[in-house]
Amino acid sequence: MEYNAKAIETKWQSFWEGNNAYEPKEDKNLPKKYILSMFPYPSGNIHMGHVRNYCISDAIARRFRRKGFNVLHPIGWDAFGMPAENAAIKHKTHPKDWTYSNIDNMRKQLYSLGFSFSKTRELATCDTLYSKWEQSLFIDMWERGLIYRKKGFLNWCPNDKTVLANEQVVEGRCWRCDAQVVQKEMYQYFIKITDYAQSLLEDLSLLEGKWPNAVLTMQKNWIGRSEGLSFKFLLERPLEVKGETLEAVEVFTTRPDTIFGVSYCALAPEHPLVMALIQQGLLKEEIQKQIQRMQNVSIKERSLQEKEGFALGINVIHPLSKEKIPLWVANFVLMGYGSGAVMGVPAHDERDFDFAKKYHLPLKEVIASEGNRQLPYCEAGKLINSQEYDGLDSKTAKQKIIDYFQRENLGLAVVNYKLRDWGVSRQRYWGTPIPLIHCKNCGIVPENKEKLPVKLPEDVVINGEGNPLEKHILWRKCICPKCGGEAQRESDTLDTFVESSWYFLRYTTPPKKREETILSLEDEKYWMGVDEYIGGIEHAILHLLYSRFFTKVLRDLGYTQQSEPFLHLLTQGMVIKEGAKMSKSKGNVVNPEEIVQEYGADTARLFILFAAPPTKELEWNDSALEGAFKFIKRLCARIEKAQKVNALPSIDSNALTKVEKFARKKVYEALKKSNEIFSYESGYAFNTLIAACMEALNALSEQDNPQIWSEGYFVLLNVLEPIIPHICWELSQQYFYLENFKELSIDEKALQDDVIIMAITINGKRRGELEVALDTPKEVIIDKAKALVAKWLVDKKILKEIVVPNKLVNLVVV
Secondary structure, eight states: OOOOHHHHHHHHHHHHHHTTTTSOOSOTTSOEEEEEEOOOOOOSSOOHHHHHHHHHHHHHHHHHHHTTOEEEOEEEEOOOSHHHHHHHHHHTOOHHHHHHHHHHHHHHHHHTTTOOOEEEEEEETTSHHHHHHHHHHHHHHHHTTOEEEEEEEEEEETTTTEEEOGGGEETTEETTTOOBOEEEEEEEEEEOGGGGHHHHHHGGGGGBTTBOHHHHHHHHHHHOEEEEEEEEEEEEEEEEETTEEEEEEEEEESOGGGGGGOOEEEEOTTOHHHHHHHHTTOSOHHHHHHHHHHHTSOHHHHHHSOOOEEEEEEEEEOTTTOOEEEEEEETTOOTTSTTSEEEEOGGGOHHHHHHHHHHTOOOOOOEEOGGGOOSOOOSOOEEOSSGGGTTOBHHHHHHHHHHHHHHTTSEEEEEEESOOOEEOEESOSSSOBOOEEEETTTEEEEOOGGGOOOOOOSOOOOSSSSOHHHHOHHHHEEEOTTTOOEEEEOOOEEOHHHHTTTHHHHTTSOGGGTTTOSSOHHHHHHHOSBSEEEEEGGGTTHHHHHHHHHHHHHHHTTSOSOSOSBSOEEEEOOEEETTEEOOTTTTOOOOHHHHHHHHOHHHHHHHHHHSSOTTSOEEOOHHHHHHHHHHHHHHHHHGGGSOOOSSOOOOOGGGOOHHHHHHHHHHHHHHHHHHHHSSTTTTOOHHHHHHHHHHHHHHHTTOOOHHHHHHHHHHHHHHHTTTSHHHHHHHHHHHHTTGGGSOOOOOHHHHSOSEEEEEEEETTEEEEEEEEETTOOHHHHHHHHHHHTGGGTTTOOEEEEEEETTTEEEEEEO
């Protein structure tokens, strides 16, 4: 049969759609599988990373459907975000039009690859119905105290008078106008993810063996639980600021055993004490300018800069030694972590050491280093120069010092987390409006749920200058739901990570229930958790951590019974070409649409799944793509040697030749491999399965028995269907009436060898091998072995003749 990819793929895609072949069933008595790949941002065109992601999930979904599972395999669109606004500015279009046009185009591209997504469960996060329920959830969290408002620093372009995302800041300048970006303090909304820090940390144990260890480690480090001492350094002289007295600087340390080694304290540039000194004009003008320069550098950029600081000219008092400790401001201290102040112990901390060496600050050694190692010595040890704590080991000293601080009301033993509350407000148009209202009488109040969704106005001008919502007077004007007075809508929109933190739950609600409820409890209970979640390792922390957090919040709000959303996580490797990740800037992008047009969808799928195991990087190879195409053409051509049957042929293996038996063995090895690789534990090694199928086709080609050909194709098309579905459906319909897509049993007899190869060793040293039938008597095996190695037995006396069944013959001689 000649291979016409376009005709075959068009035919079967129409058939599947017309028969609703890939919609989940309503029968909840069936065993279920929820297979999900991370949904894409609708940028306009799919790329090879998308193809790989969805080829993996599609093969898994197809396999489980054939095994009788009720499968949910949905697709959607992570559709809000900054790129749509950038496109609106560039192309003079509306973000909504640009986004939905891209969705239409990418949907067509994805379905051209034959992916078996549920069309009825599709959603876009910019749909007003999705926004309605997200806003409802926001209000629930606001009323529970899980969302709050406070001031924070943001990237600000003073020329365009607009907030910039980190990606819009290029070398400290605005991406549009090249103005110097500054840090501006503005009100923002935060989600209290820190309330769930311990739960998020503890429940990682539930995912061991189910998620990659690297991801679990990254999340553990990001949450960053630490135990230590929180205490205050009193200012040498209190500072009066606007009627308020500042008396102390609070710090946290995980190493109270090094407290006598403090030689300086460092504050974040935004620390209240630093801000007070600036406001009171108590700093030299040059130092004040340098600190303000620090403040105008984003946190991300500060982390990449060389350590820098300035002495503030004031001291604090050490709580134990009563020494004066100088106060500094330093760019490595972050206001968002802890109290925004650290105690500097340069003799026993590498960061503190680097800073102290640069500014010639003293090193106070208080932990004896083993073997007189150079400072900084950062390990535990015996305390020295620490008054009554000298001679104690670090562990004992830590506890005694903490006990003393608590007994004397000087400090507290506390647990801290690196995890910070999640800032979710964005000063942009294309996002979910925050459903809060500002009233002069009532303060900030949530919108009535009955009036949701709060929709985005479409009559906006997007030119990159400021927030269009803030400038839309008519849209902002509203009535306070509490007192009925005049009020204004919140003009910030939500971070797009919010949308992607619960979409997997929303998929479980069927279309007919989506208007009435955020989640159908009955359906959510049946489908959750996600059995296989597939996506890039780059989402290891933020998306996956936020999704875990949202699931726990939704559980506590009564919307789900799940504590963890994803039962298994598969992180697929990148697609690279010429040693680099594919990107337009590098000019190494391969267009999937062109591949489908030239070779067909099945060729693209076969290459993607054969080129590398799912979790490894995939190096693009044009000749390997051509090889995949040739294999499918051979598969089409050689089926003509098979007979049309509606069941597996009955074959007497005893009557077969050696090559016929070998062909059957290879066919059933492929079937066995198929049964083995479709599991999380196996890593879904599709490449090994495809290799087995290629070997089987080659083995079939070495014989001419039409029954063997028929059996071989009956099995191979079943095995390959999840990978190259179009051609498998076409050939199976023509030759087997699709009867071969049922569950097939392995003919164990076909896997058995009639002959075996046995090694021959003399005194344990390999000297040869022999081929014998499985049922050959031991005496005959020994005689044949001795004949084959006769030259090594000349003038030798055989002491022992050992036969290890089916493996080797060992002759012990002297």
